[in-house]
Amino acid sequence: MKVSVTDLHVGDRTGSDVFNWNGLLVVSAHTVLNGEDIDKLHRHNIDYVDIMLRFDGGLPEQSNVITTSIDELRIDPIATFENAVDTVKLLFYEVEQHGQIKEALIDSAFTPLTDHFKQENDVVSLLLTMNSKDDYTYQHCVQVGMLSYYIAKWMGYSEQEALIVGKAGYVHDIGKSNISLDILNKPGRLTHEEFEEVKKHAKYGYNLIKTSKMEEAIALAALQHHERLDGSGYPSNLKGDDIHPYAKIVAVADIYSAMVSSRVYQKKQSLLQVLIELHRLSFGQLDPQVAQVFIRNMIPNFIGKRVLLSSGEIGQVIMTHPSDFFKPLVQVDDRFINLTEQPELEIQEIYV
Secondary structure, eight states: OEEEGGGOOTTOEESSOEEOTTSOEEEOTTOBOOHHHHHHHHHTTOOEEEEEEOTTSOOOSSOHHHHHHHHHHHHOHHHHHHHHHHHHHHHHHHHHHHSOOOHHHHHHHHHHHHHHHTTOTTHHHHHHHSOOSTTHHHHHHHHHHHHHHHHHHHTTOOHHHHHHHHHHHHTTTGGGGGSOHHHHTOSSOOOHHHHHHHHTHHHHHHHHHHHTTOOHHHHHHHHHTTOOTBSOSSSSOOBGGGSOHHHHHHHHHHHHHHHHSOBTTBOOOOHHHHHHHHHHHTTTTSOHHHHHHHHHHHGGGGTTOEEEETTSOEEEEEEOOSSOTTSOEEEETTEEEEGGGOTTOOEEEEEO
16 A cells, blocks of 8 residues: 555554665665654655555555465564564654653564464574664664573573563663664764763663553663673672572673674674673673573574584584583584584584
């Protein structure tokens, strides 16, 4: 259904790619529009946009294809992930406009993800394939929500509590909606003053979640996910048991997602190297139980994956070592290499 740009609403979903007169892609298909997207369409002098779904939940007329797309959204993990990312955009917009978070909007996007959590054991691979520099902040929120849910389940939390932990991860960075986009998207190192401004997102997020009458534990996770056990974190230099258990889980998920993601100023790092770094941080900064549970459950995902060794050879992980998670058995052609016996060799890259 063609809709005039002047009649667009925040929350409308595009049905096809939108190009300007010069052939430049302005907005991709299946994007849930926020205020910035609509402004961009105006700036590029776009007159009409193909809309597949209006934010009020109504379907445009004469739309058999649209119905199929919505059905696919319910069963396709990639579409569900993208919908969750688009919803984070909407949450940021709602905060900017009204200063509150709509929890029902969170549930509408995050709950469908949990259906995939229960069926998919290698969601991490899926997450890492859906990673672009442009939408880092929004994708990061979804990844942290998903990983936080997984960690909680691996630690023995009930399904109900794991969902709360997952939601805490999903909105952990909502306070960044109060930070200038010029700072968040800066393609380089932040100045001291800019970094101090970014650090305020933890308190901003806490206040927003409290104002929106969401659970106290979710607010505390947003406030404390940058705290560290040794007191080196922010905003309050909390130590040990003064940090909420949810925040300790979100902290591990946050670091993992940030380090394996592509950003405008940082290339993503090797999955294994990130786990090694989390292992190092578990001696003082991160909760050791949370970090170790995460590592133990992540390592099996590497079995069957292709890897690049420091020798330049490409092989496949056959099995993990019971006492040294980071030195698996790798098959290269018809040879088997036990990395525990060849310390000079390292895995430099894992291909998802």
